Amino acid sequence: MKHLFLLLTLVALVSCQKDGNTSSGHTARTVVVQPLGNFEASVAEDIVVAIRKVHPKVVLNAAIPLPPRSFYAPRNRYRADSIIRCLAGRAKDGSVVIGLAHTDISTTKNNVKDWGVMGLGYHPGAACVVSDFRLRKHHQENQLYKVVLHELGHTEGLPHCPKRSCIMRDAEGKIPLQEEKAFCSKCRAFLNDRQWRIP
Template identity: 50%
Template sequence: MLLAGAGCQAPAPPVLVLQPLQGFPAPLAQSVYKQLRHQRVPVVLARPRPLPRAAYYRPRHRYRADSLLRFLTRQFRADTVVIGLTRHDISTTKNGHLDWGVLGLGYQPGRAAVVSSFRLRPRSVSTQFYKVVLHEIGHTQGLPHCPEPTCFMRDAEGGNPTDAETSFCPRCVARLRDQGWALE
């Protein structure tokens, strides 16, 4: 894909697979799918799959995001990036906390991410969820957290800053374009 003004050939982005997991609302999956298609992302909306029992963390009634990433990576070809979509609470080990609840987690870089709607405010769940999906796509493409407070790649730092996020900052856009992604 030749990007206008780039002056060089960028690689084509991999196919993005949205993988709803057991119980994820179909309208929310469709909303994210349509928003990504609008951005001309090569995206496929897969049929729902059951959550793997091995990822369930009984003491906190959550699913371990790292276990979900391993599961998702095994389900699809190496030339895809898969984003698991769940309504269940997810967690990872972070900053010395064994079970830190998160909005999403993605391999950085890598081929898989998982995003949860569990911690999002009901009044704007569709917009917030889409922003978290974009954030995790950024991680799969190697983007670290960004210090820019309005960038989709900012660190949530244990909260939900999605209302303050407006777009990828120019630095993050440039890095994504270098990878063939025309996300704004």
């Protein structure tokens, strides 16, 4: 009888983890890294390597043009929300698309119609976009992966985090990436429940 109980327990555990599912019921989405415009292939490859350290499924697409209708001529920028809509149309079931751009991007924030941003992602969502334009201006290109993880965190459903050292903190118009060390324990647990693998 004892052996039968152990066998049934093992079968139950295996069935809960079938096809990438766990008892949490979440399945890891494939992260599709999508370079936009003239985004450098080597930088995109570095981003893929960074994501793979904390996420099991990542693919890199060939570059595509920035959507012409997303261009905001008065400020010589691309509207991030418009880019996201285009990228979301490319997302297949079980995937999330992250666009990478060198050009300046913006969105509407509160009463500011055209607010320049490093990235934008809705929570939850099927797509997000990140630009290193402002990072290059402030010589912080090596911090791009944190912005990428931040926006991917939003697409999984994470809001901004009040902890100053957490990758999910709100930049509030600044570039505080040097202060951001990692996901806090709460945000890390949330993402790991969605099949990320953050140590």
